Amino acid sequence: MGTPRLRQQGIALFVVMVVLLLSMLLVLWSSRTALFNELLTGTDSDYQRALEAAQSMVRDAEFDIQGQKPDGSACSGSFCRSPVIDPSQGQAFYPESANDFQDLDAALVTKTPSCVAGICTATNVAAEFWTTATALNAMKASAATYGRYTGAQAGEVGNPLLRANAGAGAKAWYWVEVLPYDTASAVTAGPAQTFAPDSTRPNIYRITAVAQGLKPGTQAVVQSVFVWKKVSS
Template sequence: MALSRRHQQGISLYIVLIIVLLSMLLALWASRTSLFNEMIIGNDADYQRAYEAAEAMIQDAELDIRGELPDGTACAPIAGKTDVCRVTTPVWFIDELPKFGDLQAILEAQPTGCISGICMKRTGNQDFWNDKTTLNAMLANGIGARYGQYTGAQTGSASNPILNNNNDNQGAWYWVEIMLYDTSPGGGLLAGKPKIDLNLKLPVVYRITAVARGLKPNTQVVLQSTFARQKLKN
């Protein structure tokens, strides 16, 4: 009887050890699963934040093109902010077609074809953000436009932190390519029919590219939009 009890006690020890080991494995699996879920949620939240920042940059660029303040009124200089309304910038959005030649000369003299957020239509690869060297050149100071830099738009303390980040290689930028719109009869898919009448103020359309970098190192969102400034009345 004594031998049987000692044998049973030995088996109980092994059972307890196995249960403890299984409990440790379950706890480790649960912690790793929780950490993985937290990473996924964090990455998704950072992407959404960057996407919203890129959308805000597109809207800010449209205000810049129209020459308006965020409240919709005509742009007027703001004391202490010489960039607002492009008071001191070397380029601005033209309001008369004969001025296009002067603007083109200034932009073509730039290594990137851009300055102060205004660019000529890109040649070659259009997705410059996929080329690290080209993107770094476009992110240089004075090449891209920051949020509110030319429109006076401001963000509150509780708003998107990406829009408030103006550190090197961080935050958000936009560039506006100025492209002449050919109103002559077209071919190809149009089969010789007149091109769409956009009722433009000038025969010019604008392609806006916005890049926003999230708070995490590998988060980046790129949005593009085509903007046509139309006449309100014929």
């Protein structure tokens, strides 16, 4: 009668060890799943932060093009653009006439990239430059940062990618390519005429904003086209 009892105890020990091993595997799996979910959540949050920063950069560029501060009033202050085109001093302004554009194009035609102070002509701007580290770094040297030409401020509780907006610490940039529009040859009816720029500002402005997140490898890009609304006669 004693032998069966010893066998039963051995089987019980084996079962306990199997259950303990399965429990340990379950705990390990749960921990790894929680860690993986946390990594996914953190990566998604970082991208959303970068995307919001890039969208804010586009809006800041629109104010810059219009010569306005964030409240919609005319730009006033040392941060506002002067009517000077001097790449050596990092100065440029948005052309208001065909002659202005020719001056800008002549000043930038030999530069690669053809940008200064965030204003570009399409001559030497690489397509999808944000996909190549070398091209992006070259563009950063001639970019505009948040509030640089509008006086906008992110504030202490704002997006941290916008607060770090100077020098090597910058995390977000924008560039505006000035594309001349031939109003004289434009069609006189239809959508092309409806969305044509005002004759006093005969340009199309292609805005590219890039924001890099707090984590390595996180990057958001937003492109937008801005035109001065055609004034009805």
